[in-house]
Amino acid sequence: MAIDPGTAERAAGGLAVPERDVTAAAARRRRLPLLPLAIIGVFVLVAILAPVLSPADPLSQSLRNRFKPPVWMEGGSTAHLLGTDRLGRDILSRIIWGSRVSLAAGVVTVLIASAFGAAVGLVAGYYGGRTDAALMRITDATMSFPVILLALILAVTVGPSFTNVVVAIAVILWARYARVIRGQVLTLMSLDFIAQARIAGAGAWRIITRHLLPNTLNTLVVLVTLQVGYVIIVEASLSFLGAGIPPPTPAWGSMIAEGREFVTSAWWASAIPGLAILAVVLAFNLLGDWLRDTLDPKLRQL
Amino acid sequence: MTTTAASRPPLLEARDLTKHFPVRRGMLGWSTALVRAVDSISFRIDAGTTLGLVGESGCGKTTTSKLVLGLERPTAGVLRFDGQDIIRLDPAARRNYRRSIQAVFQDPYASLDPRMRVGAIIAEPLVINERADAAARRRRVQELLDLVGLPERSAELFPHEFSGGQRQRIAIARALALSPRLVVLDEPVSALDVSIRAQILNLLRDLQKRLDVAYLFIAHDLAAVAHMSHTIAVMYLGQIVEWGEADTVALTPRHPYTQALFAAALPIDVDEARADVALSGEVPSPLAPPSGCRFHPRCPHAMKRCATEEPALRPSGGRLVACHLYDEGGSA
Amino acid sequence: MPSPVIEIRDLHTHIVTRWGTIRAVDGVSFSVGEGETLGLVGESGSGKSMTCLSVVRLIPRPAARITRGAVLLDGEDLVPKSEREMQRIRGRKIAMILQDPMSSLNPVFSVGMQVREPVALYHGLRGRRLTARAAALLGSVRIPSPEARLRAFPFQMSGGMRQRVVGAMAIAAPPRLLIADEPTTSLDLTIQAQYLGLLQELQSRHRLAMIFITHNLGIVSRICDRVAVMYAGRIVETGPVRQIFKSPAHPYTQALLESIPRLGDRRERLTAIEGQPPDLARLPGGCAFAPRCPYVMDRCRAEAPPQLAVAPGQVSACWRHASA
Numbered sequence: 001m002a003i004d005p006g007t008a009e010r011a012a013g014g015l016a017v018p019e020r021d022v023t024a025a026a027a028r029r030r031r032l033p034l035l036p037l038a039i040i041g042v043f044v045l046v047a048i049l050a051p052v053l054s055p056a057d058p059l060s061q062s063l064r065n066r067f068k069p070p071v072w073m074e075g076g077s078t079a080h081l082l083g084t085d086r087l088g089r090d091i092l093s094r095i096i097w098g099s100r101v102s103l104a105a106g107v108v109t110v111l112i113a114s115a116f117g118a119a120v121g122l123v124a125g126y127y128g129g130r131t132d133a134a135l136m137r138i139t140d141a142t143m144s145f146p147v148i149l150l151a152l153i154l155a156v157t158v159g160p161s162f163t164n165v166v167v168a169i170a171v172i173l174w175a176r177y178a179r180v181i182r183g184q185v186l187t188l189m190s191l192d193f194i195a196q197a198r199i200a201g202a203g204a205w206r207i208i209t210r211h212l213l214p215n216t217l218n219t220l221v222v223l224v225t226l227q228v229g230y231v232i233i234v235e236a237s238l239s240f241l242g243a244g245i246p247p248p249t250p251a252w253g254s255m256i257a258e259g260r261e262f263v264t265s266a267w268w269a270s271a272i273p274g275l276a277i278l279a280v281v282l283a284f285n286l287l288g289d290w291l292r293d294t295l296d297p298k299l300r301q302l
Numbered sequence: 303m304t305t306t307a308a309s310r311p312p313l314l315e316a317r318d319l320t321k322h323f324p325v326r327r328g329m330l331g332w333s334t335a336l337v338r339a340v341d342s343i344s345f346r347i348d349a350g351t352t353l354g355l356v357g358e359s360g361c362g363k364t365t366t367s368k369l370v371l372g373l374e375r376p377t378a379g380v381l382r383f384d385g386q387d388i389i390r391l392d393p394a395a396r397r398n399y400r401r402s403i404q405a406v407f408q409d410p411y412a413s414l415d416p417r418m419r420v421g422a423i424i425a426e427p428l429v430i431n432e433r434a435d436a437a438a439r440r441r442r443v444q445e446l447l448d449l450v451g452l453p454e455r456s457a458e459l460f461p462h463e464f465s466g467g468q469r470q471r472i473a474i475a476r477a478l479a480l481s482p483r484l485v486v487l488d489e490p491v492s493a494l495d496v497s498i499r500a501q502i503l504n505l506l507r508d509l510q511k512r513l514d515v516a517y518l519f520i521a522h523d524l525a526a527v528a529h530m531s532h533t534i535a536v537m538y539l540g541q542i543v544e545w546g547e548a549d550t551v552a553l554t555p556r557h558p559y560t561q562a563l564f565a566a567a568l569p570i571d572v573d574e575a576r577a578d579v580a581l582s583g584e585v586p587s588p589l590a591p592p593s594g595c596r597f598h599p600r601c602p603h604a605m606k607r608c609a610t611e612e613p614a615l616r617p618s619g620g621r622l623v624a625c626h627l628y629d630e631g632g633s634a
Numbered sequence: 635m636p637s638p639v640i641e642i643r644d645l646h647t648h649i650v651t652r653w654g655t656i657r658a659v660d661g662v663s664f665s666v667g668e669g670e671t672l673g674l675v676g677e678s679g680s681g682k683s684m685t686c687l688s689v690v691r692l693i694p695r696p697a698a699r700i701t702r703g704a705v706l707l708d709g710e711d712l713v714p715k716s717e718r719e720m721q722r723i724r725g726r727k728i729a730m731i732l733q734d735p736m737s738s739l740n741p742v743f744s745v746g747m748q749v750r751e752p753v754a755l756y757h758g759l760r761g762r763r764l765t766a767r768a769a770a771l772l773g774s775v776r777i778p779s780p781e782a783r784l785r786a787f788p789f790q791m792s793g794g795m796r797q798r799v800v801g802a803m804a805i806a807a808p809p810r811l812l813i814a815d816e817p818t819t820s821l822d823l824t825i826q827a828q829y830l831g832l833l834q835e836l837q838s839r840h841r842l843a844m845i846f847i848t849h850n851l852g853i854v855s856r857i858c859d860r861v862a863v864m865y866a867g868r869i870v871e872t873g874p875v876r877q878i879f880k881s882p883a884h885p886y887t888q889a890l891l892e893s894i895p896r897l898g899d900r901r902e903r904l905t906a907i908e909g910q911p912p913d914l915a916r917l918p919g920g921c922a923f924a925p926r927c928p929y930v931m932d933r934c935r936a937e938a939p940p941q942l943a944v945a946p947g948q949v950s951a952c953w954r955h956a957s958a
Contacts, residue, residue, distance in 0.1 A: 192413035196476070199371055200427035201400045214417040356824035359793075380801060465910055495677040496849050500906035501895035529895035529904070552897055566827040568852030570896060572876045580831060581824045584792050634778065 033290040039283035047099040053159055054093040055081070058250045063087035067266040085269045086258050094250035095276055101251045102280065105165055105235040106228040113170040114224050117177025118216065122208050124178065125185025136182070142175040148241070155243035165235055165244050173227065180223060185215050220296040226288035231280035236277050252277050309405040311385060312346035313483055313516050314370065319343050325589065331480045337588045338358075338364040341540035344615070349483065350510065352517040354531030354548060356563065360588050361537040363520050367486045370518060371405055372393035374398065378563035380400035384483075400430055401477040412482035414461040420472055421457030427479040440631065446475040448544050450505060471505070478509070485517045493523060505528060521540060525566035539588055539596040548622020556623045558601045595626065603627055637709065638665035639843035640689070640728075640811050643705035646679075647688045652917040658684040658698070660867035663941075666811070668737050669720030671837065671844040673858035673875065675851065679914055681728060681867040682847045686813045690728050693825075714946040724754055727806035735796035739788040745799050746784030747771075752806035775802045775832060775837075794825035801832065807842040815847045830857050836891045839857045851894060855879060866912045866922035869941070883950035921953070929954060 046053055069076045076083060082091040120264075124135040151168035151281040158164060188194060197207050238244030241251025247254055252273040259269025321340040339361040341366040347353045368374040369381065372388070381388050396473040403426070407413045425439045426448055431515055434442075440457075445457055450471040461469055463604050470490060477485050488505065491499040503526060510517060515552060519613045521527050527548075536544040536559065546558040555561045562579040584599045586592055592599050598608035608626055639687060659681045665674045674682040687693050689705050691712070705712040712720065724730075733740050739748060746917035749768045753759060758768055765784065772780035775798040788796055797817055804812060809815060814833065818826040834857055837844050846858055854861050854875060862872040863886065871884040882888045894904040909926040921934040933953050941949040942956055 046589075161460050192407040192409055193415045195373065195407070196405070196473075198373065199400065199403075199405050200480075201397055201430045201475075202426070206430065211417075214411065215415070280438055358824060446666055467910070495911055497677060497890060497893060497907040498902035499913065500895075503895070503905050517790065523895070524823070525895040525897050525899070528897055529899060529901075549898075562824055562827075564958070566823040567897065568827075568850075568856045568889065569854050570851045570879055570894065572855050572879060580827055582828075584794060585822065 005010070009187065023151060028091070030258065033286055036283040036286040036290070039279055040287065043099050043103060043280055044285075046096050048097050050100055055092045055115040056090040058089060058097045059248050060089065064088065067262070067269070069266070069270075070268050075207045082272055083266075083268045085255065086266075087264070089250075091255075091269065091272055092230055095252070095273060096251040096253060098252045098255065098273065099276070099280075100173045100248065101162070101242040101245055102232050102235060102277070104286075105169075106232045109166045109169045109173065110224050110227050110237075112166070112175035114177050114220060114227075116170075117174035118213075119182075119218055120174065120178040121218070122212055123175055125189060126204060126208055126261045128189075130219055132182070139175045141176045142172055144178070145172055147172050148237060148243075150229025151238045152241065152243045155238075160246045165238055168238075169231055169234055173231070177220070177223060180214050181217060184219050185212055188212055188215055197278050217280075224287055225284055225291055228286075229284035232277060232284075277293040284285055306433065309350055310381075313349040313384060314347040314518075315380075315382040316346070316370075317344045317382075319366070319369060319381060320377045321362075321369055321374060321397060322377045334587050338540045339588060342370065342589075343537070343540075343542045344371070344536050345522075345542060345545060346515050348532075349516055350514040351532040352510065352530055353520060354518050354527035354534040355520045355537060356522070356527055356534060357586055358522075358563075358585055360539060360585050362540040362588075363537050364371045364488070365516060366467065366537070367405070367520055367566045369487050371401065371403060371486055382417055397431070400550050401427075401480045403486065404482040404484075404608075405486040406470070406473045406477050406487065406490050408619055409492050410466045410473065410493060413473050414469055418460075419457065420459055420461065420464075423472065424457070424476045427476065427490035431480060436614075442479065443475075446478055449478065449509065450475045463566060465498075467502060468493050470494060470502055471485065474502075474505070474509070478513065478515070482514070482515060484518065486518045486520070489522070490519075491526065492523065499545040500525070507529065509606055524552065539586065541589050541596060541624065542615060542622075543597065543624045545615065550619075554619070556621070556628060557601050558623050559597050593603060595624075609618075636667060638667045639708060640687070640845075641665040641688065641704075641706040643704045643706070645682055645685065645688060646701045646707065647693060647696075647698060648701050649684075649698040651697065651915065656914045657867050657917065658914065659688055660917075662703075662867070664825065664863070664869065664872060665747055666843040666845060668843055669841050670773070670837065670860065671834075671846055672891040673836070673854035673857045673861040674845055674847045674864060675849065675854060676864035677849060677911055679866070679911055682864050683815055684867075685864075686730070686815060686845060686847060689813070690724050690730060691715075692724075711791075724808045725752055725762070725809070727809050728809065728811045728813065729809040731797070731804050731812070731817045732813045732866075733799050733819050735736065735793055735800050735820070736788065738800045741788050743789065745786050746792070749784070749799065749806070752803050755841050756807045760958055762792055771806060774805075775799070775836070776900055777802075792825075795823050796830060797821060797829055798832065801829075801836065805836055805842075807839060808878045809842065811843045811852070812837070813845045813847070816849075818853065819848075819850075826853075833857065851879070851891070865889070866914060866917060868938075868951065869923060870952070871950045872941075873945070875947055877945060881945070883944040883948060883955060884923075884952050885929050885954075886923050887924075887950075889928070921951070 066082050068080050068084040069095060070083040071078055071081045073092055080090050082095065085091055120135055120139065124132040148167055150172060154164045154168050155190065194207060194211060231245065233242055236253030239251040240257040242257070244253055245251040255273035256270045259266065263270055319340060320342050321464065323337040323339055324334040325337055326334055345353065355366065357363050365374065371374050376389060383399060383402065391399060420619050421443050424443050428439050428442060429436060430465065443452060443457055447454060452468065452471055459585065461472070464472065465581065488531045491502050506517070507530065509515065519527060519530050531548040534548045535542050536557065537550065538559050543562045544551055551560060552564060556565050562581045565579040579602065581600050594610045595608040598604045601608065605626060611626070613624045613626050613629065615624045616629070642665065642724050643660050643664045644655070649658050651655045652953065655823055662681065662685050664672065676682045676760070681922055684693070685708045688700055689712070700713055703713065712723065744767060749771055750764055753767050753771065754764055757767065760917065769780040769784060772783055773853070777795065777798055818829050824954060826916055830853065847855060858875050860873060861875050861878050862869050862871065863884065865886050871878060871882065871887045877886065889905070889907045893907055907926055910920050918935065920936050920938050924930050924934040927934065931953060939953045941951050944950050944955050
């Protein structure tokens with residue numbers, strides 16, 4: 001009996017009767033989301049190559065050159081392509097260096113939170129019963145705590161720093177992952193192949209790592225991508241409030257804060273870092289959406 | 303049916319096997335009711351033979367299969383495998399038992415991990431239980447694929463590249479990996495196309511002859527059960543109401559429920575004489591089974607004592623029946 | 635011979651998927667008269683459900699559409715009708731009972747509300763008269779204490795009971811044609827027997843034409859007058875049930891009958907059908923069953939056979955019956 005991969009599956013009556021126009025969706029799936037990937041790629045490169053790409057020292061002040069407008073406006077010059085801020089620092093350089101902060105904060109925080117949260121979700125979903133109840137109580141409590149408040153408390157007690165930002169966000173963000181992954185695990189647990197693993201003699205560790213985790217990866221990847229944007233915004237908010245990355249390290253959030261009072265006159269000081277945040281977060285969200293569209297149907301094959 | 307089986311001691315023996323599930327009711331779960339899923343059943347499976355288990359929803363056949371597989375612990379009763387009591391086992395002996403009993407479930411799309419290659423799926427029991435090297439495992443996987451009629455390169459592919467019938471073959475291959483003595487088949491062909499079922503049933507029969515493996519065959523397709531089984535046990539609300547050789551039970555059922563059940567298994571032949579036994583009412587809930595004989599509210603032959611006295615499983619007409627109709631002298 | 639209630643002529647329904655265009659219904663023709671039950675038999679992918687969904691135009695748009703053919707209900711073609719007109723026909727003239735009673739009923743509304751809805755719609759009743767009619771409807775499907783049951787919710791009922799409620803809603807109008815798509819598959823065997831009896835009773839009382847979709851030939855034998863066997867979107871054999879089951883003409887029908895275990899069958903091995911069900915996106919030219927047919931000839935692979943008469947009332951799409 002010959003097998004033809006693909007044909008066999010279709011032949012079993014796996015007719016895909018979709019809810020929307022398949023051809024457009026299929027085309028969307030096949031086409032990589034170039035724009036989001038490009039934006040993210042550019043910012044990642046910029047962050048890595050900051051020392052090379054930055055036209056000026058982001059920290060050097062020059063009160064003589066304060067609030068110089070961007071190059072395309074009257075009074076602007078090629079020396080400062082995006083203008084200067086309140087203290088005469090080159091905005092373009094600060095944007096470039098600031099990308100390090102934002103991306104690092106986003107990625108590191110999300111990685112820590114997702115690893116821990118997924119572990120909690122897997123254990124809770126697998127064991128069920130009292131373990132599940134206890135873990136979910138803790139998760140619920142965590143989820144209800146406001147991130148910003150925690151960061152402010154840390155900033156006041158320990159002092160603002162990059163580490164504090166990461167800790168403050170991760171300590172609360174993991175709960176979201178725990179909830180979602182646990183839900184998925186509950187669905188997976190009712191499937192026969194888990195019972196089969198038990199019948200074969202598999203223990204908890206093997207079932208969790210070998211069977212449950214790989215089948216939650218799709219969800220995890222989508223969630224991680226979508227959350228990076230969220231974390232970047234939170235970090236920016238914290239920096240804006242003064243509870244995030246302390247000056248003089250360039251961070252997009254604090255850049256917005258510094259230009260706050262001059263929005264009507266030197267609007268570029270706040271607007272440009274704002275646009276940078278917008279671009280990166282949007283890119284991550286679009287990428288996450290695309291991932292969810294692509295990965296979801298395969299999940300349904302279960 | 304092989305008669306040599308009768309001379310060997312039973313492979314699996316259950317006596318007064320019981321499983322009750324507590325159900326919490328009330329606001330804070332104070333009061334508990336009992337779901338008598340399996341209520342003091344006794345049966346045996348001889349090596350290399352098939353016991354067919356039939357019954358409708360709520361009869362307890364799924365719970366029975368879980369008890370046999372060790373996925374649930376019985377509330378009471380004895381379960382012996384190869385003469386050994388398997389309920390009170392230490393973890394090492396329990397592991398050994400696990401190797402001798404495997405299962406194939408109904409849904410070919412849920413029983414294989416979609417993220418693993420077929421070769422890894424089939425080899426998993428070997429990985430967990432034996433310390434053979436990778437090369438030996440690969441050989442065994444090829445052996446098993448050949449046994450179930452799948453080509454060599456299947457090992458490299460993923461489950462979604464196979465059809466339903468082929469996936470069941472993979473599930474069967476995995477079940478046979480540790481050379482078990484008993485395989486629980488829980489609706490193995492119900493989810494497959496009709497034209498594929500015969501292939502799989504034939505395969506299962508061939509494997510039984512080649513490997514001397516016993517089956518606990520659970521299905522709602524009574525003709526398929528009768529075809530595959532040496533003995534049939536009919537369950538109703540957690541109890542066995544009739545048990546005997548397959549043809550005896552299927553063609554000349556004695557218990558009124560068995561009669562109704564097999565009458566409902568509609569024959570294809572239009573002219574075939576059909577006992578028109580239509581049961582009234584619904585299957586009662588296992589939370590509150592009727593008094594006396596559990597079937598008496600729906601039984602067309604119910605007598606007065608049926609409401610008060612529970613009938614025992616007694617020999618009658620070459621099989622065991624739990625019915626007051628056959629109590630005196632063994633004939634009705 | 636009275637004109638049929640429903641007549642399907644050369645119906646073609648295509649579905650566009652990422653694997654190509656699937657000819658789910660590939661030239662299907664049959665008719666069903668008043669008080670007659672036609673069994674539509676086939677496996678997954680045979681097109682039996684799609685055919686009936688095409689009749690009521692519940693095919694998933696825009697990927698699926700009827701590309702050719704006519705569906706005549708009491709002589710009137712349904713294919714060119716607008717969606718609005720079809721809405722008036724669904725339920726009123728053609729009713730469907732599906733396999734899963736739990737998803738056919740809305741879990742948040744009481745049974746009474748759901749049964750009242752079609753009655754109010756089709757008969758314009760209100761108030762106490764509406765309630766009385768709804769209770770009567772439940773009584774006609776043999777639900778005990780129907781007035782009390784009106785207040786019950788679907789989750790409080792067993793599967794068999796729910797299917798009866800679905801049945802009651804289906805015959806509320808009453809319709810001209812009742813399509814039952816595997817209505818007993820999820821029910822227990824003894825409950826199934828009750829339900830089939832009920833369907834027959836409803837049919838004779840309201841003179842319904844009935845199409846019964848199933849893969850269970852035992853059910854066909856019990857309640858169908860005629861049977862149409864489908865394979866890969868086409869009908870391969872049609873005829874009276876007794877005739878087809880006693881002397882099946884098409885190799886697929888023959889193979890199917892031989893592969894099913896029967897009580898009292900002394901065979902050691904079942905005669906299995908080789909191969910796999912067909913890939914509807916890549917059907918071979920010619921007869922769709924050719925790859926699995928034990929009697930295949932060259933002609934079969936080249937040309938798809940038409941419906942050929944084999945006996946009075948029995949047609950089979952197989953080149954073996956061609957006189958040429």
